[in-house]
Amino acid sequence: xxxxxxxxxxxxxxxxxxxxxxxxxxxxxxxxxxxxxxxxxxxxxxxxxxxxxxxxxxxxxxxxx
Amino acid sequence: xxxxxxxxxxxxxxxxxxxxxxxxxxxxxxxxxxxxxxxxxxxxxxxxxxxxxxxxxxxxxxxxx
Amino acid sequence: xxxxxxxxxxxxxxxxxxxxxxxxxxxxxxxxxxxxxxxxxxxxxxxxxxxxxxxxxxxxxxxxx
Amino acid sequence: xxxxxxxxxxxxxxxxxxxxxxxxxxxxxxxxxxxxxxxxxxxxxxxxxxxxxxxxxxxxxxxxx
Amino acid sequence: xxxxxxxxxxxxxxxxxxxxxxxxxxxxxxxxxxxxxxxxxxxxxxxxxxxxxxxxxxxxxxxxx
Amino acid sequence: xxxxxxxxxxxxxxxxxxxxxxxxxxxxxxxxxxxxxxxxxxxxxxxxxxxxxxxxxxxxxxxxx
Numbered sequence: 001x002x003x004x005x006x007x008x009x010x011x012x013x014x015x016x017x018x019x020x021x022x023x024x025x026x027x028x029x030x031x032x033x034x035x036x037x038x039x040x041x042x043x044x045x046x047x048x049x050x051x052x053x054x055x056x057x058x059x060x061x062x063x064x065x
Numbered sequence: 066x067x068x069x070x071x072x073x074x075x076x077x078x079x080x081x082x083x084x085x086x087x088x089x090x091x092x093x094x095x096x097x098x099x100x101x102x103x104x105x106x107x108x109x110x111x112x113x114x115x116x117x118x119x120x121x122x123x124x125x126x127x128x129x130x
Numbered sequence: 131x132x133x134x135x136x137x138x139x140x141x142x143x144x145x146x147x148x149x150x151x152x153x154x155x156x157x158x159x160x161x162x163x164x165x166x167x168x169x170x171x172x173x174x175x176x177x178x179x180x181x182x183x184x185x186x187x188x189x190x191x192x193x194x195x
Numbered sequence: 196x197x198x199x200x201x202x203x204x205x206x207x208x209x210x211x212x213x214x215x216x217x218x219x220x221x222x223x224x225x226x227x228x229x230x231x232x233x234x235x236x237x238x239x240x241x242x243x244x245x246x247x248x249x250x251x252x253x254x255x256x257x258x259x260x
Numbered sequence: 261x262x263x264x265x266x267x268x269x270x271x272x273x274x275x276x277x278x279x280x281x282x283x284x285x286x287x288x289x290x291x292x293x294x295x296x297x298x299x300x301x302x303x304x305x306x307x308x309x310x311x312x313x314x315x316x317x318x319x320x321x322x323x324x325x
Numbered sequence: 326x327x328x329x330x331x332x333x334x335x336x337x338x339x340x341x342x343x344x345x346x347x348x349x350x351x352x353x354x355x356x357x358x359x360x361x362x363x364x365x366x367x368x369x370x371x372x373x374x375x376x377x378x379x380x381x382x383x384x385x386x387x388x389x390x
C-alpha cells in the first residue's frame with residue numbers, strides 16, 4: 001500500500017508503463033510520504049470496445065411519440 | 066467522470082456492450098444530471114473460472130473432530 | 131453478478147440513485163440477458179477534493195532551465 | 196454481495212482459485228454472517244509487466260543540479 | 261500484492277474484519293503461495309442506499325403502448 | 326480516461342492530493358501521451374481498520390492436533 005490502479009486503453013509498451021509507474025511512485029514517496037517498496041502500481045489495459053465515452057447515441061431509445 | 070465499471074462474464078458482443086453503455090449513459094445524463102461526454106462506461110469481462118459464486122464446497126475444510 | 135460500480139461526486143439523493151440503479155439493471159436484463167436478482171449496482175460517492183480532472187497545473191514541476 | 200476482488204499475478208490453476216474462493220467464502224459466511232450463495236469472489240490476474248512494486252528507479256528523473 | 265478488496269455493507273466490527281482478513285491472508289499464503297507480509301486486504305464498507313440488488317422496479321420505465 | 330485510482334490511508338491534505346494528482350497527470354500526458362483534460366485521478370482514503378497487511382495472526386486457526 002498504497003495501491004494505484006491505472007486504467008487506460010491497451011497499447012503502451014512495458015517500458016512506457018515502467019516509466020509511468022516510476023513517476024507515480026516518486027510522487028507518492030516524495031509528496032505523500034509513502035515508503036517506496038510499499039507502492040504498488042497496477043495497469044489495467046482495456047480494448048477500445050470495452051471503454052465507451054459519451055454513450056452510443058445510435059442506440060438511444062426513442063421516446064414514445 | 067462519472068466512471069461506471071461493469072464486471073460480468075465475457076461473451077457479450079461489442080454491439081450489445083454499446084447498447085448497454087448507451088442505456089447507462091442516458092440514465093446518468095437524464096436522471097443524474099451528468100454531462101454526456103463525461104460519462105465513461107468500462108466493461109471488465111471475466112472468464113468463468115475467475116468468478117466464483119457461493120464458494121466451492123468440495124474444498125471446504127473439515128472441522129477437526 | 132454482474133457487478134456495476136458507479137463512481138461519481140457525492141450528492142445524489144437515495145431516490146435518484148435507485149432510479150439510476152433501476153435503469154442500469156433493466157439494461158443488463160433486457161439487453162445483456164442477466165437475471166434481475168443477480169444484478170448488483172454499487173454507488174461510490176466521492177468528495178470534490180478526491181477527484182481531480184486535468185491535474186492541478188499550479189503544482190506543475192518546472193523543467194530545469 | 197459481498198463482492199471480493201482478488202488481484203494478483205496470473206498463474207494460479209483454476210483448482211487453486213476455487214480452493215482460495217472457498218476459503219474466502221467460508222470466512223465471510225462463518226465470521227461475517229454472509230449468505231453463502233451471495234458471496235462473489237472475482238479473480239483479476241495480472242501480467243508481471245502490469246504490476247510494478249517499488250517503482251522503476253532506472254527511470255527516476257534527475258533533479259536539476 | 262496480492263490485493264484483496266472486500267466490498268460489503270458497513271457494520272462489521274474491526275475485530276470481525278481482522279478475523280476475515282486473517283482467513284483470507286492464510287488462504288493466499290497456504291493455497292496460493294503468496295508471502296504473508298505481501299497480502300493486502302482492504303474493506304470497502306457501503307451504506308444500504310449505495311448498494312442496490314435486483315434494481316428498483318418501482319422506477320421501471322413503462323414501455324410505450 | 327485514463328482513470329487512476331489511488332487507494333491509501335486517509336490523512337493527506339487536499340493540497341498534497343492535488344500535488345500528487347498533478348504528478349500523475351503529468352506522467353500520463355508526458356510519457357503516456359494522454360490528453361491532460363481526460364486524466365481522472367481519484368483518491369480512495371481508507372481508515373486503518375479497513376486495510377490489513379500481513380493478516381492478523383492472533384486469529385490464526387489452530388490446526389487440529
